[in-house]
Amino acid sequence: MAIDAATVRKVAHLARVAEPEDRLEALAQELNGILAWIEQLNEVDVQGVEPMTTAVEATQPLRDDAVTAGGDPARVLANAPKSADGFFIVPKVVE
Amino acid sequence: MSALTNITLKAALDGLKSKAFTSEELTRAHVEAIEKANPHLNAFVLPTFERAIEMAKASDAKLAKGQGGELEGAPLGIKDLFCTEGVRTTACSNILGEFVPTYESTVTANLWRDGAVMLGKLNMDEFAMGSSNETSRFGPVVNPWKAKGSNASLTPGGSSGGSASAVAADLCLGATASDTGGSIRQPAAFTGTVGIKPTYGRASRWGIVAFASSLDQAGPIAKSVEDAAILLKSMCGHDAKDSTSLDVPTPDWPSFVGKSVKGLRIGVPKEYRVDGMPEEIEALWRQGIAWLKDAGCEIVDISLPHTKYALPTYYIVAPAEASSNLARYDGVRYGKRAEGKNLIDLYENTRAEGFGNEVKRRVLIGTYVLSAGYYDAYYVKALKVRRRIAQDFDQAWAKVDAILTPSTPSGAFALGDKAADPVAMYLNDIFTVTANLAGLPGISVPAGLGADGLPLGLQLIGKPLDESTIFSLAGALEQAAAFKAKPEKWW
Amino acid sequence: MTDVIAERESKVIQGRTGAWEIVIGLEVHAQVSSKSKLFSGAAVGFGAGPNEQVSLVDAAMPGMLPVLNRFCVEQAVRTGLGLKAQINRKSRFARKNYFYADLPQGYQISQFDEPIVGEGEVEVEREDGSFFTVRIERLHLEQDAGKLIHDLSPTESFVDLNRAGTALMEIVSRPDMRSAEEATAYVQKLRTILIYLGTCDGDMEKGNLRADVNVSVCRPGDYEKYRETGSFKHLGTRCEIKNVNSFRFMRAAVEYEARRQIEIIEDGGKVAQETRLFDPTKGETRSMRSKEEAHDYRYFPDPDLLPLVVEDAWIEEIKQSLPELPDDKRRRFISQYGLSSYDANVLISEQARADFYEKAASGRDAKLVANWTTNELLARLTKDGHDIEDSPVPPEHIAELVALIEDGTISSKIAKQVFDYVWAGEGSPKAVVEKHGLVQVTDTGAIETAIDQIMAANPDKVEAVKDKPQALGWFVGQVMKATGGKANPAAVNDILKAKLGV
Numbered sequence A: 001m002a003i004d005a006a007t008v009r010k011v012a013h014l015a016r017v018a019e020p021e022d023r024l025e026a027l028a029q030e031l032n033g034i035l036a037w038i039e040q041l042n043e044v045d046v047q048g049v050e051p052m053t054t055a056v057e058a059t060q061p062l063r064d065d066a067v068t069a070g071g072d073p074a075r076v077l078a079n080a081p082k083s084a085d086g087f088f089i090v091p092k093v094v095e
Numbered sequence B: 001m002s003a004l005t006n007i008t009l010k011a012a013l014d015g016l017k018s019k020a021f022t023s024e025e026l027t028r029a030h031v032e033a034i035e036k037a038n039p040h041l042n043a044f045v046l047p048t049f050e051r052a053i054e055m056a057k058a059s060d061a062k063l064a065k066g067q068g069g070e071l072e073g074a075p076l077g078i079k080d081l082f083c084t085e086g087v088r089t090t091a092c093s094n095i096l097g098e099f100v101p102t103y104e105s106t107v108t109a110n111l112w113r114d115g116a117v118m119l120g121k122l123n124m125d126e127f128a129m130g131s132s133n134e135t136s137r138f139g140p141v142v143n144p145w146k147a148k149g150s151n152a153s154l155t156p157g158g159s160s161g162g163s164a165s166a167v168a169a170d171l172c173l174g175a176t177a178s179d180t181g182g183s184i185r186q187p188a189a190f191t192g193t194v195g196i197k198p199t200y201g202r203a204s205r206w207g208i209v210a211f212a213s214s215l216d217q218a219g220p221i222a223k224s225v226e227d228a229a230i231l232l233k234s235m236c237g238h239d240a241k242d243s244t245s246l247d248v249p250t251p252d253w254p255s256f257v258g259k260s261v262k263g264l265r266i267g268v269p270k271e272y273r274v275d276g277m278p279e280e281i282e283a284l285w286r287q288g289i290a291w292l293k294d295a296g297c298e299i300v301d302i303s304l305p306h307t308k309y310a311l312p313t314y315y316i317v318a319p320a321e322a323s324s325n326l327a328r329y330d331g332v333r334y335g336k337r338a339e340g341k342n343l344i345d346l347y348e349n350t351r352a353e354g355f356g357n358e359v360k361r362r363v364l365i366g367t368y369v370l371s372a373g374y375y376d377a378y379y380v381k382a383l384k385v386r387r388r389i390a391q392d393f394d395q396a397w398a399k400v401d402a403i404l405t406p407s408t409p410s411g412a413f414a415l416g417d418k419a420a421d422p423v424a425m426y427l428n429d430i431f432t433v434t435a436n437l438a439g440l441p442g443i444s445v446p447a448g449l450g451a452d453g454l455p456l457g458l459q460l461i462g463k464p465l466d467e468s469t470i471f472s473l474a475g476a477l478e479q480a481a482a483f484k485a486k487p488e489k490w491w
Numbered sequence C: 001m002t003d004v005i006a007e008r009e010s011k012v013i014q015g016r017t018g019a020w021e022i023v024i025g026l027e028v029h030a031q032v033s034s035k036s037k038l039f040s041g042a043a044v045g046f047g048a049g050p051n052e053q054v055s056l057v058d059a060a061m062p063g064m065l066p067v068l069n070r071f072c073v074e075q076a077v078r079t080g081l082g083l084k085a086q087i088n089r090k091s092r093f094a095r096k097n098y099f100y101a102d103l104p105q106g107y108q109i110s111q112f113d114e115p116i117v118g119e120g121e122v123e124v125e126r127e128d129g130s131f132f133t134v135r136i137e138r139l140h141l142e143q144d145a146g147k148l149i150h151d152l153s154p155t156e157s158f159v160d161l162n163r164a165g166t167a168l169m170e171i172v173s174r175p176d177m178r179s180a181e182e183a184t185a186y187v188q189k190l191r192t193i194l195i196y197l198g199t200c201d202g203d204m205e206k207g208n209l210r211a212d213v214n215v216s217v218c219r220p221g222d223y224e225k226y227r228e229t230g231s232f233k234h235l236g237t238r239c240e241i242k243n244v245n246s247f248r249f250m251r252a253a254v255e256y257e258a259r260r261q262i263e264i265i266e267d268g269g270k271v272a273q274e275t276r277l278f279d280p281t282k283g284e285t286r287s288m289r290s291k292e293e294a295h296d297y298r299y300f301p302d303p304d305l306l307p308l309v310v311e312d313a314w315i316e317e318i319k320q321s322l323p324e325l326p327d328d329k330r331r332r333f334i335s336q337y338g339l340s341s342y343d344a345n346v347l348i349s350e351q352a353r354a355d356f357y358e359k360a361a362s363g364r365d366a367k368l369v370a371n372w373t374t375n376e377l378l379a380r381l382t383k384d385g386h387d388i389e390d391s392p393v394p395p396e397h398i399a400e401l402v403a404l405i406e407d408g409t410i411s412s413k414i415a416k417q418v419f420d421y422v423w424a425g426e427g428s429p430k431a432v433v434e435k436h437g438l439v440q441v442t443d444t445g446a447i448e449t450a451i452d453q454i455m456a457a458n459p460d461k462v463e464a465v466k467d468k469p470q471a472l473g474w475f476v477g478q479v480m481k482a483t484g485g486k487a488n489p490a491a492v493n494d495i496l497k498a499k500l501g502v
Ligand SMILES: [Mg+2]
Pocket: C027, C170, C212
């Protein structure tokens, strides 16, 4: 499953990281190196093994339906790079 | 004032209680030490001295009245991964810009509840991704240790390099750290300090910048096993704000340090004897086995057959989770923003400029292994191998009470040595990463010096929630090793 | 399943190349009527100032973690039970990853391959009274996104996260609707069930209930092949029309979209599977490029959350607390009160209507009460834009009115007058009858006197009625006129027949 420059371009776009065209080939090489090393997992027989998503052997705790947060927009906006009138601001989005 | 900085946390707490010195004196001594050392070691990225003196004064007032918590007046360093209210927190990434949290992480809040004093924020690998502290936006941390006959700057390890370096150089009495694949234990081993990662779910992750949610755990780096037990006890506890936090009581771990380890069965996994491991690491391991045998332990050869697959598994699971966890850094609500002609450009430019190369590399790998067509082949496969690795340990626990291994396959290396080869860098965590995948507690204890005069560590891995036993065993190792070496002060 | 197919009534559209049929599947997003959000303690509500109902978790601040709201889980189970669906004892939350300005985390916490509710079904009545069944594929819990405001600046969009993190139930149907009418009837029915259950307020204007409409077209017979084989290859390529939030728009969007697709195919083209947006001002759907940008959502189990386990005892407890559901109530109204299917449907369409009716019908002629409730009261309420909750006439008054008719105190005709006075707030039917002297004359003496007078004044008619008994109606009318409408019609009839000898 070798990665080429086009795949890197696609993945970088999915991840929303701008990668200049002239970096794609080098990145593909780098990622292929790591993936080649990862390929050794194919040696492991995992027939019938349940995927392990967490090390915690508990079930999801539930909280009561009570209002315990919010009501403080200044706190939410405190670190905003751009905001006005209580809103975060981004370049115009066309839907 | 060096007399006040080269003592253990335990000694300092005793001194404070007996009024041999005040917290303000203790804190000022550490401030002085940081001012002197930091230009050379780069361990602190944000000193908070004014706040430290204020906190120390408040502690002194309590101590004067015979009040105060278990850490009252003790100055500590905080890894920059922990959100601290009103104090800039960056995870040492450019993308967080000058982010100032309006909230305090549960772990640090627990420390302040018990009276600890914050000296400042500690350097680390960007988003805790790295094993050499070279990926920080603030530049690398320098290990206070130097190899015999060499002046080369060495890495303190990573990602908690700032924490390890600061504790080893006596810039604080202890430090918070975090461990996703070995980020507490490897730097502890590289700097002659003690570092423990508790059972997954012991320490709340609330308010800690997330790297890989199913693996991240906070823990301390300390000057002694007892200090580590004192700090860990304060840091841990159930937190309803973290759904993966375990609702179990926190034992009085300091009381387990010094307890007899007679009759405990210690597993020695044959798979940890890896190709190309230096003989001195092998020798250190044999020495550790001998020490525990002398202390009355029974040594049992065990097999953890899937050990060699732990790192490749980790390098699928951790980047996958990270690629999603780091999606929130988009330049909209906080942190750095790079402008763009539209929203997508803004995202792509912000993240391209804000993330360093190692972070980008992992975000790309993580995105790739989760993407359509690769999810089953990589991600699900890795989760299944992860289960196999955990099952290896489950089987071992039928035969042994704890497992002894080297902490790292080598001692500290020079800054820049492995920066060009990601896989070589990743291999640093080969002995530590299994405990993260299985969620087990692991501690690194300094056990001796290598031929080049650099510290080396031994690791103990415990059963789930059985930190108590590994604290007793670590205490036994510490006593037997009688590791008293300190880096020579060259700063 | 074959009987289900048999009851299907597809709507045929004539194209240039032959007949076409529409196939519709729906993903309905219903906002859970909770106080706080699915994973945070911020308030849920409408009309707050920007970012006032936002917690640090909703804003995706570094290190913030989700904790699940028990009430929301309960509502999902409750809704599942109401849809006669399978409740999954173990389910899981997954992250759906994509970047958008209204999605602070960069992912939506949703459920993917292990939803909390599995297969169920909904019985839906068409306008003509016939029924069809819509199969429910699943119901899952997920977070809503925030809101973007585009009209505050020509160059920028403003982000309000108040809605971000609000709990939604996504109810996914199979493609079992064959016309815009069926689609709206299904959503209407779903809405009724949700309101009965109290799990969602169904307020479409506030966006608390909205649907993604999947539309495709196929040739007659293809759908039946799909139902027989379960294979989607028999169906056309579908387009998803996002966030349709009114029945009117839904109808318009389906009609437009079906014709658009038919035209493409008939012109030799291929329908592209895509997400589209309905533009209400133009009455058209258009491609939604912003959502097409990346549809590789990279779902994976959320590592901040653990498997959700719903114990049997809890499900049982919820089951015990379920109200009587609309279908059961309709069946009971028909059998217990002898109502027509139509009347029963009108009365059960809202829980409050049904409750009102049952209160009024208690001990009375149930059919008569149904007539008065639907024909008079509901008609007037609808005309004035009122709900039954704010009816000026309480159920006790309808009951009293019907009682007065039953015991012959007033005639049906007078009853209308009485109702007018009661509606106008003049008091109870009894009080109104008394006040306005509307008591029906059952005193046969008075009626006989009136008849005698009329017969005396109209001998020709008396003669005529002997040959033409139908003319009796004229005498009845005259008697009613003479008594101011208060004469008991039955008594009038009897006496007239006796006196006239017909
Ligand atoms: Mg959907």
